[in-house]
Amino acid sequence: MSRVGVVALNTFREAVRDRVLYNLVFFALVMIAASILVGQVSIGIEEMVIVTLGLSAISVIGLLIAVFIGVGLVSKEMDKRTLYALLAKPVRRWEFLLGKFGGLVLTLTVNTLAMAAGLFLALKLVKSSADILEASVLVAVYFIVLKLALVVALALLFSCFTTPLLSILYTAGLYIAGLFVTEMRNYQSETMSRALQTLLRWLSYLLPNFENFDVMAAAAHGRAIPRALIAQNTAYAAAYCAVLLGAAAAIFTRRNLK
């Protein structure tokens, strides 16, 4: 197994042993409660409500794990000095970073897939006439995984040069800003200078675009998601992650471990 794979599997093992996957129990309880309640308060749109609720829960739980564990991926290893013995082995620093990234993305993927399985189970329990496209829900879940990978890459980058608290703030800030890139790009105002509008437009292209990963409405309403969007989001997430990980590696390979 490659050195990246060894680090990734150990990161996954850490998440499992630190009981990160216990959140699945919470998710299961939410879905069971929702299935029972929704059946009584909504008429004919139970599946739509379940899909919206389920995808939102998957996204929020995933984001919390991605941010809070992501910011500690490197800084925790440096603080606890667990990194020292490892970096004396024949492993390059970028391999370590890529392994940590891969390990957390693997954890989030397993976690998301388990929650998605729970969501589909809830959908089976709530039988209604609404026409839900299971493929669209699956694509929405896939987009959540892509989004989480991007958030992990952001958190990892900040984790390489600043404190966990600031990393959380920066990652959360960029995530929130990334939800409004279209508005930022198209914002017109009489009071705003042309230079500022240009700057906003450039920023909207530079910031990670998280809007494109949100297809919850389409999935809930049973609309098909275009293949072009799937390809575009996959390529975008891969390219953006590569840039972020490259930057993280450039910083981390020069960093002195005191």
Added chain:
Amino acid sequence: MATAAIEIENLTKDYPFGFLHLKKKTSLEGLTMSVENGEVFGFLGPNGAGKSTTIKLLVGLIFPTAGTARILGKSISDISMHADIGYLPEQPYFYDYLTAAELLDYFARFHDLSAQERKLRVDRMLKKVGLETARKIQLRKYSKGMLQRVGLAQAILHDPKVVILDEPMSGLDPVGRREVRDIILELKQAGKTVLFSTHILSDAEMLCDRVGVIVGGKLRGVGAPDEIVGMKAQAMEILFEYAGAAAGLQCLLSKATQTGKRYHLQVAEGDLYATLQQLGSVGAKILSVTQVKATLEEYFMHLVEADRAQAPAVEVSGK
């Protein structure tokens, strides 16, 4: 010509500090030394002297401001060099969610060993460091001494040619220290090169072919322990009995240590004859005269005190 196992040339490490990082603190200044193949080399120095800085530079945890170093002929920036070294960090801490066996297996995977070979080596190492019975306990339940043993096991797990140990005796009880000493001696017998830093000078005297003393970021002396202490001026100890009035020997008695009627007095070799004459003239009974063999500890303390008396070697200055 055989290459030294570790060659260090003019290695310097500055740490910037201050709000804009415009000031610098020199942790290591122009270190030049070498460790020969198969040698056990002790790196001695007080806290903050630059021992750990040197070791971290050698294993690539920090980067030099100036100078170079090579291990087994390879630059310390060459990742392939890491396959031939074993490193025990100071006060080691490992993934506490793993058991000792899992941790060793994890580290072994970076050395391209087969699953069977990994298992064999992990078992052997756990036995060597006395953790066989604790192999399935998570490291979060380990004591400091047990962690030190795990650290030692991971450092020598892949049979490295050069073993670098940062304070290997730290946190160990006398039994643990003895075991570490035995392991270092075993490594020496197996032809390995060992560089270790320590505060425990008796261990260095017992184990090392050569020692280097570093104080204030500068290397102050290198040599075999018995050679290095010989560099300090020798003294003579006179044991005598004297029951007379102190007035005649006021000056000498004030320098002596008294035990009942007996006095221990240390004098420089050159002053011996005059002192004996003076003692004889007042009727003191000379019991013995012995040469004082300086210990490594005395030499070490002598260097540290000399460093404190002079301008500090660790300079803190603006750019």
